[in-house]
Amino acid sequence: MPLPILRQIGIKSLKSVEHVVLFIISVATVFAIGEEIMHMFEIRTVELADLLLLFIYLEVLAMVVNYLESGKLPIRMPIYIAIVALARYLILDMKGMDDWRILAISVSTIVLACTVIVIRWGQLKLPYPKNKDLDH
Missing domain, CATH: 1.10.287 (Helix Hairpins)
Structure with missing residues (x-):
């Protein structure tokens, strides 16, 4: 195989791994958001620490979306x-x-x-x- 073809295969493989990992990060973050919301319902109160944790999760999701849309972080x-x-x-x-x-x-x-x-x-x-x- 010529070198340019190997390079293209390598780039496509790495991009596929990148998208799989971004998907895993997104799913894990959504799961964590769900757990936090369930926790707030269980204790029947919302504290500032809970809201800040949700903001952290939201920023992680925004970072993934930004990276997917622009290709830049x-x-x-x-x-x-x-x-x-x-x-x-x-x-x-x-x-x-x-x-x-x-x-x-x-x-x-x-x-x-x-x-x-x-x-x-x-x-x-x-x-x-x-x-x-x-x-x-």
């Missing part, structure tokens, strides 16, 4: 997920944390938020040049 989306996860962690365990841990989590959240701002500023002010070879 914006680095900001995982950072958003990390910010919400840190906020949830802080809300759930704040009473049992010492001051230094609370400060570290707060500073980490601020650093991540600043990172999003810097990335967004860079995308607006310093965009990648258009690749003429890719434009058809």
